[in-house]
Amino acid sequence: MNSPILSEQELIIRPIQYRDLDALESWIARFWRKEDNKSFWSKEQWQRYRNWFGLWKILSWFPKPYQHDFHIYVAQRKNDNKIVGAIQVSPFNCTRSTWQVEQVIIDKLAPQNEILTGKKTIGSQLLRYCLENIWEARTWVSEVEINDNRLLALYRENGFQPIAHMTYWSISKATLQHIAQSSNVDLPNLLPVSNTDAQLLHQLDCVSMPPLLRQVFDRHKDDFKVDLLTNTINQVKKWFGNSNTIISYVFEPQRKAAIGYFSLKLATDQTDTHQAKLTVHPAYTWLYPKLLAQMAYLTENYPPAELELISADYQPEREEYLRKLGAKIDKQTLLMSRSIWHKLRESKPLEALHLPEVLQGLQPARPSIPTRISPSSYHNYQSHNIKKQSTNNSLAAQPNIDQLPDSNK
Structure with a gap:
């Protein structure tokens, strides 16, 4: 560029x-x-x-x-x-x-x-x-390829700082078929996603990322809801066979929380690729093979195609599992962000505040007159302090009534 x-x-x-x-x-x-x-x-x-x-x-x-x-x-x-x-x-x-x-x-x-x-x-x-x-x-984010030095320099010049390292993976067709045929999918608590589950997905999203990214993304419960118009458009695309997206999550009944989530956009043409988004609770990393096996099983009814996944550097378990699986790295990007605070303009000019009149009202009515301290006033002040000290000593010498011995015993 x-x-x-x-x-x-x-x-x-x-x-x-x-x-x-x-x-x-x-x-x-x-x-x-x-x-x-x-x-x-x-x-x-x-x-x-x-x-x-x-x-x-x-x-x-x-x-x-x-x-x-x-x-x-x-x-x-x-x-x-x-x-x-x-x-x-x-x-x-x-x-x-x-x-x-x-x-x-x-x-x-x-x-x-x-x-x-x-x-x-x-x-x-x-x-x-x-x-x-x-x-x-209030915050701006951008994703740049790590080899695009000119674009990286442009963002750094304008105050953007890296916050995460993203890796794009692709799983081959043969690997997907092998996972679907050899793996035993056993997820009894795998449920379809609806708008009523938005709070559970929001909690899972917050716990699966570091505090810095949570603050930058600033997602809320409504971010995981699908409005009526978008849902209608997706249904029409599904009926005409243009695209099909399956969204599910794993529910933990004891904790009453979502511990895993995936969104799979299935390819209807061999020239296209399956695209997946995967989120797993950090305490349940054993879900990676099971959720990937579930997605591989869903792709069997569609033309063979590769599966694309994204991982971040704060998800080492996912990256290690994908490497063991033989996934190929397509590209690596840098997620950058910067915060911005807009300076509010004064609704009225400073000249309209009449600051000279306000400051003039804070001036003393007459100038202070310095006076000498006479020896008699100093003697009275010293005698007052001596009397006050003797009174405090006498009060401290009196016994405490609560500590006197009981005569009835």
Whole structure:
């Protein structure tokens, strides 16, 4: 990612408009890769957003789930109105206290100007625009590949710090078939997930991660609920055979808590891959083989495909089990975050507070007059202290009534 230097006066950062799509597509195509079909900037999803741009804009006026799908901003040069950069952000949780930077892309063919004092890169200006103008966000997160040195430098320059190391694994088709045929799935307390189980899943999510990540993610019970519109869309996709997602969790009846959870998006085409999300209580790591065997068993009714999983460096048991299983590492990323506090502006100027009048009212009515201490006043003060000390000594010498011996005994 090239990030040329342009001053803030030379750039206009604004929300994306329909007229920007042709200019964006002309240079975003250079970032498309055949194996990358999951990000927003992939060719398939870009064509989908382009064809339904008007509908997505209308849906962004309504509540979730599509309210924040079009938080896309572009950087435009003032002299020739050319688009030289774009950024996509989205809320990370339901309260929108944490936001995520989905993608930052800079035009590789933009001219490389000399680095001057006081000027920022286009990527930094795009990031700063989002940090300063999205007032709901208290924390920002982003995930960057560990080999992308330029993007890592961009985030570090703008205050992002690493908080976790993420690893993307893929399990081969043969390994999945072997696990499904050789493993004995015995999970009597495996239950389907509904909105009534949101509190249990929230507790499991909190206990499965370090306190720092828990504070950064700031998830709540509503983050684990599915609204009616999203549920209806998922059911329609399932009926037409486009996609099928199975979500289940393991319930511990003695503790009345969820100790394991998985979400499996099954691939309906051999060219696609099965995608799984797995969460296990740290005290029940023996659930990893059982939950993976359950997911392998569910994939048998679908075309053979690889299974993708994600693990973090604070989950050493999962990474060790996947290594023993022979899983392949696809990529490694760095999860970064930064907190931000927006400075509130004064509703009234300081001149309207009339501070001189307030300070003048605190002045003494007349100046203090210093007086001498005469020898007689000093003698009276000393005699008063002697009398007070003798009185305290006499009171201390009197016996305590509670400690006197009882004469009736």
